[in-house]
Amino acid sequence: MTASARTEPLAAGETVLDDATLVARARDGEIRAYEQLVLRFQGPMYRLALRMLGNKGDAEDVVQEVFLVAWRRLDQLQEDAAFVGWLYRMTTNRCLNVIRARKPVADVELDQQESTGSAGRPDRAAETSAQMTALTGALDQLTAEQRACWLLREVHGRSYEEIAKAIGATTTAVRGRIARARAQLAEVMAPWR
Structure with a gap:
């Protein structure tokens, strides 16, 4: 962060700003906007x-690196409105x-906290767990x-574009990669239909 970065809060009354406005303010050195x-x-x-990645630590490292690189290279972004796509591109590429x-990867663990609706039903929780394990394995079989x-x-x-x-x-x-991925995933997940 630059020595000229301003740390004053966003203007009063502006609780929700659009992405492009926040990007413009962050580019001007407003740290709170980037936050x-x-x-x-x-x-x-x-x-x-x-x-x-299938690994919490690796995912955290990637996201931290992406936001650090984005901060450092914010002045290289051509359009403020392109920020979200830029983040997706950097995250995907990293x-x-x-x-x-x-x-070669052995076992992969997915964040099980995201599966909801099975609380209090052990049979449903076991089925959901089995489905997530199968999906994780199927995703591993896809090319990166x-x-x-x-x-x-x-x-x-996200759109195809x-x-x-x-x-x-x-x-x-x-489109071809998604079609092949869908076909492979459908085959693996067929028992749960």
């Missing part, structure tokens, strides 16, 4: 990294780099690129 962006987007970036650098495309589309609701930008591919390639 708001981090608070707003660290959850979605963490969930993406966790699902891609996760792909981590996956490529790994040795297929997993990234599927997660960005199905879990994070946004995904293509995030991973540096064409929309046709993204």
Whole structure:
């Protein structure tokens, strides 16, 4: 953070600012504006990294690194409104780099806290746990690129164009990767239909 960074609070009465405004203020050195962006987007970036990497520690490291790099390179962002897509692209690419650098992965654990609705029903909790284990295993069988495309589309609701930008591919390639991922996942998850 620069020595010229301002630390005064956001203007009174401005409790909810849009992303582009916060980015512009953060670019001008307003640390509190950047903190708001981090608070707003660290959850979605963490969930993406966790699902891609399957490891809480690695996901936390990736998200921390992404937000640090984003702060340092904020002046390189061409359009303030492109910030969210930029975060998704950096998170996805960093996760792909981590996956490529790994040795073959053994067991992967997903954050079980996200499964709700089974409290008080041991039979439902066991079934949900089995489904999550199967899904985790199925996601592991996908290529890193297929997993990234599927997660960005199905879990994070990103458009094909946004995904293509995030991973540096064409929309046709993204559609193909998602179709192959869906087919593989459907085959593995068929017993739970």
